Amino acid sequence: MTDLQTPLISVRDVFFSYAYEPVLKKISLDIYDKDFLAIIGPNGGGKTTLLKIILGLLKPDSGKVIWTENSTRNQIGYVPQFVTFEKEFPLSVRDVVLMGRLSGSLWWQKVSVEDQDVTTDVLHSLGLGPFSDKPVGYLSGGQLQRVMIARALVSDPKILFLDEPNASIDRDSRFKLTNMLTELNKSIPIVVITHDITSFASNVEHIACVNQTLYYHGDAELASGCLDEAYGCPVELVAHGVPHRVLQDHAEQSSPSPCSHHGSGK
Amino acid sequence: MTGLLSVLQYDFIQNALIGSLLVAIMCAITGTFIVIKRLVFLSGGISHGAFAGLGAAYFLGITPMLGAMLFAVLSAVAITGVIIRQSQPADVTIGIFWATGMATGVLFVYITPGYVPDLMPYLFGDILTISSQQLFWMMVFSLISLLITALLFRQLLAVSFDDEYARLQGLPVGIIMVILMIMNSVAIVMMIQAVGIILVMALLTIPPLIGLTLAAEIRTVMFYAFISAVSITIGGLAVSFLLDLPSGPAIVLLGAGILMIVKLSARFTQASRT
Numbered sequence: 001m002t003d004l005q006t007p008l009i010s011v012r013d014v015f016f017s018y019a020y021e022p023v024l025k026k027i028s029l030d031i032y033d034k035d036f037l038a039i040i041g042p043n044g045g046g047k048t049t050l051l052k053i054i055l056g057l058l059k060p061d062s063g064k065v066i067w068t069e070n071s072t073r074n075q076i077g078y079v080p081q082f083v084t085f086e087k088e089f090p091l092s093v094r095d096v097v098l099m100g101r102l103s104g105s106l107w108w109q110k111v112s113v114e115d116q117d118v119t120t121d122v123l124h125s126l127g128l129g130p131f132s133d134k135p136v137g138y139l140s141g142g143q144l145q146r147v148m149i150a151r152a153l154v155s156d157p158k159i160l161f162l163d164e165p166n167a168s169i170d171r172d173s174r175f176k177l178t179n180m181l182t183e184l185n186k187s188i189p190i191v192v193i194t195h196d197i198t199s200f201a202s203n204v205e206h207i208a209c210v211n212q213t214l215y216y217h218g219d220a221e222l223a224s225g226c227l228d229e230a231y232g233c234p235v236e237l238v239a240h241g242v243p244h245r246v247l248q249d250h251a252e253q254s255s256p257s258p259c260s261h262h263g264s265g266k
Numbered sequence: 267m268t269g270l271l272s273v274l275q276y277d278f279i280q281n282a283l284i285g286s287l288l289v290a291i292m293c294a295i296t297g298t299f300i301v302i303k304r305l306v307f308l309s310g311g312i313s314h315g316a317f318a319g320l321g322a323a324y325f326l327g328i329t330p331m332l333g334a335m336l337f338a339v340l341s342a343v344a345i346t347g348v349i350i351r352q353s354q355p356a357d358v359t360i361g362i363f364w365a366t367g368m369a370t371g372v373l374f375v376y377i378t379p380g381y382v383p384d385l386m387p388y389l390f391g392d393i394l395t396i397s398s399q400q401l402f403w404m405m406v407f408s409l410i411s412l413l414i415t416a417l418l419f420r421q422l423l424a425v426s427f428d429d430e431y432a433r434l435q436g437l438p439v440g441i442i443m444v445i446l447m448i449m450n451s452v453a454i455v456m457m458i459q460a461v462g463i464i465l466v467m468a469l470l471t472i473p474p475l476i477g478l479t480l481a482a483e484i485r486t487v488m489f490y491a492f493i494s495a496v497s498i499t500i501g502g503l504a505v506s507f508l509l510d511l512p513s514g515p516a517i518v519l520l521g522a523g524i525l526m527i528v529k530l531s532a533r534f535t536q537a538s539r540t
Contacts, residue, residue, distance in 0.1 A: 057430055076434055083428050086302055090477075090484040091427060099424050104436025108417045135482040151431070 005032050006068055008159070008189060009054060014063035016049055023049050025213045027063070031159075035189040036181075036205045040197055045211035047193045048081065048163055054191075055161065069158075074104075077157025079148045081164045081193075087137040093147055094132040097123060100151035115154075122150045127176075141168035149177070160184060163193045174199055270504060278394050282503060285396040288404045289460045290495035292453035293473045294488045295415045297495075299446055301474040303426040306467065308345060311360035312447075313454045313466040315341025315367035320388055321374025330388070331400060331455060338451035341367060346447050350440065391462030391514030393503060400459065407452045414445060422446060423484065460499060461514040472521040473498065479532050498524060 007030035016024040023046040031037055031054075039047050052058040054065055055078060067073040101115040123132050126146045131139065136147065145168055152160060160181075166174050178199050181190055185203060192200060197207075209215040273279050300309055319337025323330045341363050348359045375385065387395060396404075415422065424432040425442045433439045457469045477491035502517030509516075 055434060057433060074436060078431065078434055080428075080430065083431075085427055086304065088478045088482075089302055089427060090298075090482055090487045091423070092483065095423075095484075096427065099420070099427065099431075100435075102420060102424055102432075102435050102437065104438070106418070106421065106438055106441065109420050111420075155435070 007031060008033050008035070008068055008072060010066040010068070011050075011054060012064050012066065014050070014053055014060040014065070016046070016053060016058065016060050022212065024053070024060075024210075027210065027214050029208050029214060029217045031189060031191060032206075033189055034185065034187070035191075036185050036200070036203045037189070037191045037208060038197055038200055038204045038206070039191065039193045039208045039210055040195070041210040041215075047210050050210055051161055051163055051191070051193055072158040075155060075158040077152035077155055077160040079145070079152050079160075079162040079165055081167065083144070083148060085137070089135070089137050091136050092133050093128060093136055093139070094119060094123065096136050096147055097128075097132075097150045097154055100154040118154050118156075119150075122153050125180075126150050126153075127173075142170060142173060145169055146173070157188065159189050159191070161191045164195065165192065166194060166196045166199055178203065270507065273507065277398070278396070281396045281398060281401050282393045283500060284401055285393055285404060285456075285460065286499035286503065287496060288401075288408045289456050289469065289499055290473070290492050291408050292411060292456055293469050293495035294477070294492035295411060296446070296449050296453040297470045298474040298477060298484070298488050298491055299422060299426055300450060300470055301478065303446075305447075305450070306471055307357060307360055308342075308349075308447075309450055309454060309470050310467055311345050311363040311367070312338050312342045312451055313458065313463050314364045315345075316451070316455055316458060317371035317388070317463050318367040318374070319371075321371035321378075324383055325374045325378045331403075331459070334458060335452065335455045337367070338455050339448055342447040342451040343444060346443055350443070387462070388458065389462045389464050390512060391458065391460050391465060391517075393460045393499070393513050393517070396459055404456050404459075407456065411449045411452060414449060418442065418445065461517050465514050465518045468518040468521055469495065469499075472518075472525050476525055476528050479528050494521075494524060494528075 009031040011027055011029050011031075014024055014027040015022070027050060029037075039050065041047050049058065053060050055076065056065070097119050098111060098115060101111075101118065102109060120132075123129050126149060128143070128146055128150060131143060136144070139147065145165065149162070149165065152162075162181075165177060169177065174196075181192075181200070182203055184190060190203075194200065197204065206217070206219060208217045274283075300306055316334040316338035318341075319333035319335070320330045321333075322337065323333025326333070345359055345363050348354070349356045375383065386392075421432070421437055421442055422445075424435070424437060425439055425446070429439050429443075432442075454466055454470070457466045461469055473491040473495035474487065476494040477487035477489070480490045481487045498521040499517050502520040503513055505511065505520055506513040506516035
């Protein structure tokens, strides 16, 4: 159905290695407008590397990433998994989120009233209002993650990438995040790297399972029944029996698997 | 005290005081960025790279500070380039530049015919020897640095906080880094005059660290860094005059002492609050 559209982003035959260690081999996938793509796979399987290649932060050894619309290319929202900075970094939460409003210009950029208003709105919608004047180094992992989400949202992104957004937030915030992404997904495509596919089960349109190579890439609809029902199921379906440490545990817990169409998405 | 005040009439004392103020400005703006972006060790590499320039200037018979400036900027750009390309670990690159710069400087001085200059002022600084001409250039450089920092403040901060995200926003991160490193080189060469190559690290780190201990907002941090840099350089100068000590070590040790007091009292007030 959506495959008939022109993809917004095409990844073609991407290879990447760190020093002599191959990380990604011959990855090709498409991201469509208003898509909700979940990239799953084992730790160290190259998910974040793939994301950084798509974003243009890393250069592939070979292969290419094609963005069909430059307007989208110039307005990317990105929520990294980690940001490492000094604990004493002299910036407030508000200042960090305001950074998301910067353009690429190498000239004096004034903080406008609109910048301030947008930032205030986003801070409040993410429940960060009470922390907005706190130094950013003093937040908990979950709060910091919300700050990173806020920074991505204030730029009014045309596409949103999130790397493990659920990793350090509690259940309540997870629920809020899912709702927020559902709302955003009505107008923009979203790409999420996650271990926790169930939180996004009702949103995910496409799944890509990456462990050096791309094991599966396709409609999540085919698997939607399974995604709703059982934890282990989509992994069984998607990973085609590839050893998958984190999710295999879940599969063991939730056996016998209620899912019966193994590999049907191939 | 009257002895201390009466020396103010001398030109070289006035130069030293104005020089201290200018050095303090550079401490506050570039030093703060250097500390929060964790480029202190890199700055050590640059200051020792500058020594190669001093040596070369002696050999060629040109103004030593000019040679130092040129080599500081060159080594800053070179080190940053190697680090950005990630072909080898940053600390290894810096270590190599550090030692090679020093060795090159010593060699140049050795092969310079005739009178062998005294290197001590360059290694440990002598703020009392700042000439009016040097002062003029220090003023020019401080003004340019202030202007650039004001114009690029948010961009510099964005790159310091999260360069990856800055790149994604389309900011020219490489150019911003080079601008920061050139400002850093200029600051280092100015500080060499005050405290010497070996002790430059102290002026780059102590005032910003005092600022970071006392405040949590970058402009306030820079303000405190400026105030402490002024107190340290001028206070150190006074101490060196009163106790007849070399000015560089007096400035650095006074700074270390003040930092210790600030850190301890911060810890004390924190403990009494909880």
